[in-house]
Amino acid sequence: xxxxxxxxxxxxxxxxxxxxxxxxxxxxxxxxxxxxxxxxxxxxxxxxxxxxxxxxxxxxxxxxxxxxxxxxxxxxxxxxxxxxxxxxxxxxxxxxxxxxxxxxxxxxxxxxxxxxxxxxxxxxxxxxxxxxxxxxxxxxxxxxxxxxxxxxxxxxxxxxxxxxxxxxxxxxxxxxxxxxxxxxxxxxxxxxxxxxxxxxxxxxxxxxxxxxxxxxxxxxxxxxxxxxxxxxxxxxxxxxxxxxxxxxxxxxxxxxxxxxxxxxxxxxxxxxxxxxxxxxxxxxxxxxxxxxxxxxxxxxxxxxx
Amino acid sequence: xxxxxxxxxxxxxxxxxxxxxxxxxxxxxxxxxxxxxxxxxxxxxxxxxxxxxxxxxxxxxxxxxxxxxxxxxxxxxxxxxxxxxxxxxxxxxxxxxxxxxxxxxxxxxxxxxxxxxxxxxxxxxxxxxxxxxxxxxxxxxxxxxxxxxxxxxxxxxxxxxxxxxxxxxxxxxxxxxxxxxxxxxxxxxxxxxxxxxxxxxxxxxxxxxxxxxxxxxxxxxxxxxxxxxxxxxxxxxxxxxxxxxxxxxxxxxxxxxxxxxxxxxxxxxxxxxxxxxxxxxxxxxxxxxxxxxxxxxxxxxxxxx
Numbered sequence: 001x002x003x004x005x006x007x008x009x010x011x012x013x014x015x016x017x018x019x020x021x022x023x024x025x026x027x028x029x030x031x032x033x034x035x036x037x038x039x040x041x042x043x044x045x046x047x048x049x050x051x052x053x054x055x056x057x058x059x060x061x062x063x064x065x066x067x068x069x070x071x072x073x074x075x076x077x078x079x080x081x082x083x084x085x086x087x088x089x090x091x092x093x094x095x096x097x098x099x100x101x102x103x104x105x106x107x108x109x110x111x112x113x114x115x116x117x118x119x120x121x122x123x124x125x126x127x128x129x130x131x132x133x134x135x136x137x138x139x140x141x142x143x144x145x146x147x148x149x150x151x152x153x154x155x156x157x158x159x160x161x162x163x164x165x166x167x168x169x170x171x172x173x174x175x176x177x178x179x180x181x182x183x184x185x186x187x188x189x190x191x192x193x194x195x196x197x198x199x200x201x202x203x204x205x206x207x208x209x210x211x212x213x214x215x216x217x218x219x220x221x222x223x224x225x226x227x228x229x230x231x232x233x234x235x236x237x238x239x240x241x242x243x244x245x246x247x248x249x250x251x252x253x254x255x256x257x258x259x260x261x262x263x264x265x266x267x268x269x270x271x272x273x274x275x276x277x278x279x280x281x282x283x284x285x286x287x288x289x290x291x292x293x294x295x296x297x298x299x300x301x302x303x304x305x
Numbered sequence: 306x307x308x309x310x311x312x313x314x315x316x317x318x319x320x321x322x323x324x325x326x327x328x329x330x331x332x333x334x335x336x337x338x339x340x341x342x343x344x345x346x347x348x349x350x351x352x353x354x355x356x357x358x359x360x361x362x363x364x365x366x367x368x369x370x371x372x373x374x375x376x377x378x379x380x381x382x383x384x385x386x387x388x389x390x391x392x393x394x395x396x397x398x399x400x401x402x403x404x405x406x407x408x409x410x411x412x413x414x415x416x417x418x419x420x421x422x423x424x425x426x427x428x429x430x431x432x433x434x435x436x437x438x439x440x441x442x443x444x445x446x447x448x449x450x451x452x453x454x455x456x457x458x459x460x461x462x463x464x465x466x467x468x469x470x471x472x473x474x475x476x477x478x479x480x481x482x483x484x485x486x487x488x489x490x491x492x493x494x495x496x497x498x499x500x501x502x503x504x505x506x507x508x509x510x511x512x513x514x515x516x517x518x519x520x521x522x523x524x525x526x527x528x529x530x531x532x533x534x535x536x537x538x539x540x541x542x543x544x545x546x547x548x549x550x551x552x553x554x555x556x557x558x559x560x561x562x563x564x565x566x567x568x569x570x571x572x573x574x575x576x577x578x579x580x581x582x583x584x585x586x587x588x589x590x591x592x593x594x595x596x597x598x599x600x601x602x603x604x605x606x607x608x609x610x
Contacts, residue, residue: 198496199584223529291523292530
């Protein structure tokens with residue numbers, strides 16, 4: 001009973017389409033139903049076979065499903081939960097892929113009937129692309145899926161969901177809800193905001209032409225533009241819904257940045273050298289952990305030739 | 306007379322080794338001599354054939370060269386110029402690969418005899434790797450080399466050097482010295498400092514374990530660690546020698562970051578959404594200009610499977 005028979009995907013973007021493709025790759029036979037806000041997305045998802053059936057509403061899509069995955073922006077989760085609550089099958093598991101967990105728990109839980117299992121998840125995988133055609137089966141391979149089970153969750157239901165993510169290629173880790181939001185703010189939310197900011201600064205410099213920024217971007221800047229090309233709605237919702245942790249990390253960031261600026265201003269080369277030496281070590285750890293390629297420039301150079 | 310007969314490389318790291326390999330790829334027959342501070346680097350460069358002859362001192366390495374390329378950290382350029390000045394061949398061209406131009410001009414020019422051509426360059430190409438074994442022939446392909454000729458420079462000598470960079474694969478653009486330093490601070494220096502800062506913050510968060518930072522880094526953070534793995538000596542010198550432009554851009558950065566933090570704090574979703582939509586456009590321009598791959602996640606995902 002480790003697999004599900006009917007999986008409903010609410011929202012049909014990068015994450016949902018990758019889940020569908022990874023399920024098929026894993027040989028899962030489950031029926032997949034789905035819905036999305038836009039008619040175009042629903043049509044595309046059906047046409048390219050991401051779902052067996054598509055519905056105009058989330059309420060219809062979840063009927064009979066034993067696993068419902070909310071793949072919508074964090075800010076839409078509450079509304080969807082309210083809509084589907086009365087239509088959920090008894091014993092169904094409901095999870096989500098939101099990048100924030102406390103806000104999702106608060107928005108979703110009140111709408112869940114007593115006879116279902118609401119178990120939050122955050123598969124930490126993605127790209128800067130969005131939409132139903134952006135998905136691919138390997139998205140979760142060797143990436144981590146953080147699950148933040150709630151005190152009332154049934155152990156068997158949690159294990160079953162964990163097995164589902166593992167079958168899709170992910171490593172699963174259990175984590176407390178608020179600790180998740182702090183960790184996510186450090187390794188994902190603050191880096192995204194900083195990338196958006198740097199790109200905004202370069203775009204707004206009157207004394208540097210846009211063609212200069214674009215043509216010479218390989219000197220470092222272009223790395224930031226990838227992250228800053230991520231879906232605006234998704235990220236607006238992330239920041240609005242993980243406000244305190246994000247602001248805390250950004251406060252730390254500003255403090256460190258000021259210390260480095262001060263070292264530049266006062267000509268403290270030793271401070272800079274020591275700082276840059278420490279940060280070099282962490283990349284080695286990430287490569288050793290199999291979380292990034294060791295190829296120079298992310299392996300881009302080969303590709304460009 | 307567009308090619309050089311004897312090229313001397315002072316410093317034998319990533320840039321010098323890539324120049325040597327790109328020269329050979331272009332079919333240039335020039336003799337290549339070189340030197341580096343460390344005996345190990347000199348031995349390696351000779352062993353892997355980056356140079357035809359290696360010397361213990363820059364003064365010896367430049368003798369008879371009609372092109373001398375200073376490939377050392379910006380902070381070492383003045384000392385090297387002082388050392389080689391008396392040994393330069395009459396009519397030789399001296400250039401450099403420094404990421405900062407005003408400071409290099411001020412450090413090098415006073416030591417140049419009247420009968421040579423000192424023409425600053427900045428090939429904007431590199432990776433996070435360093436050392437003589439990090440080079441590869443394609444490093445400059447479709448990247449930009451900014452040249453900042455000085456008022457006294459001979460037109461023919463400038464054109465000849467421009468032809469050299471072009472033969473190595475680069476696009477060449479002429480730029481005024483101080484404007485170069487501002488452009489470089491926006492597209493390279495500030496992004497590097499910000500990446501170093503973000504990595505430093507994550508490394509210093511007591512409430513988030515280092516294993517958490519490392520394992521979950523694919524959610525955005527790992528992009529910053531590549532840049533923050535760049536050579537500490539080189540980057541210390543860049544910041545100390547492009548202080549004013551870097552601090553100006555960082556000032557703009559802090560201002561923008563505060564505006565975004567304020568929008569998060571006050572819940573101004575429209576401000577965030579509009580900002581994130583604008584920054585998305587610039588990535589498209591960079592891809593259209595052939596300055597980055599359009600493959601999701603820099604094409605890393607394929608490689609990991």
